[in-house]
Amino acid sequence: MPAKGAMSSPTRTPPASVTLEKQPAVDLDGVRRVFAAGSVVALDGVSLRVDPGAVVAVVGPSGCGKSTLLDLVCGLQAPDAGTVRSPAPAARGAATGAVLMPQGDTLLPWASALDNAALALRIAGVARPAARERARVELEALGLGQFADARPAALSGGMRQRIAVARTLLSGAGVICLDEPFGALDAITRADAQRWLTATLAREPRTVLLVTHDTEEAALLADRVVVLSARPGRVVADIPVPLPHPRVATDAAVVAVRAEVLAALEAGR
Structure with missing residues (x-):
């Protein structure tokens, strides 16, 4: 049972096996x-x-x-x-392609945690206010909402890693x-x-x-x-x-x- 304050997970069922008529990802x-x-x-x-x-x-x-x-x-x-x-690599604004999150967090040192998380959305053409709002939701879910305005240098390695994961998922790839x-x-x-x-x-x-x-x-x-x-x-x-x-x-x-x-x-x- 999750500890108090921990996020709950909805049921996710593994996908059925691919058929001969269906192309693999x-x-x-x-x-x-x-x-x-x-x-x-x-x-x-x-x-x-x-x-x-x-x-x-x-x-x-x-x-x-x-x-x-x-x-x-x-x-x-x-x-x-x-x-x-x-x-193929995702085109601007397209929710396709493959994207990599490497082992290092690769955050922009001059940008806030919020703007780093929103970066993939901005590259995809999402307006800054909308991108920041979506990124804020994910940071809150990861327990980082209070650090949204902090720069990477002020964050622990684990915090930076979570921001990088959020940014990758928000890419829409x-x-x-x-x-x-x-x-x-x-x-x-x-x-x-x-x-x-x-x-x-x-x-x-x-x-x-x-x-x-x-x-x-x-x-x-x-x-x-x-x-x-x-x-x-x-x-x-x-x-x-x-x-x-x-x-x-x-x-x-x-x-x-x-x-x-x-x-x-x-x-x-």
Whole structure:
């Protein structure tokens, strides 16, 4: 049961599996990515199909190519072999495309928390008053309303991270790629942020690729958990999580998913 003052999550049901007639939101087929003139293989033979509206967590050892996978989906890198099919970068004012939130918060140091959260809306052509109002709602939901006028230098790392996540979700992009979005948060704040994300996706479904090192977070948020092996990254498990939201970390079904993910990680070392 959420603590007093914590936001509640509406029920979110995982989307049905994609059919042959329905195009996936993201489709990677036999993807290979190398660096350092071929001496470092980050990803090798990775195939991944993501249904529209699905939340897919990607877990794996450090250095296995998880962040590289997100870059490929967002068009920031090109594969050395294989194909990547994902939405083109969102045009001005269009609620399509793929957008990345990297591990760093990348906030504008001269802008307030509110204007940083509203930035994606402003780039999309939303008038400043309307963009700020929408951003204010999300900051309030994340417990940051009283810091709306503060600059990033006056905020903790966890606060900046939450603002960056809000900005990414407010972009309106059809595919959201989140790289360790809650990694800098303490346990209580992380739980609140996870509930906020679940509530936001229940209200406005989006396709989400979530990179995380936290197996509990993967089991709580994702419809599927894709496990990558140690470098070179290969898919060693694709674990469905057909559980309705809200989820509780201590529920037997969630614990079972975590155990399956941990076993796959161990096997892929």
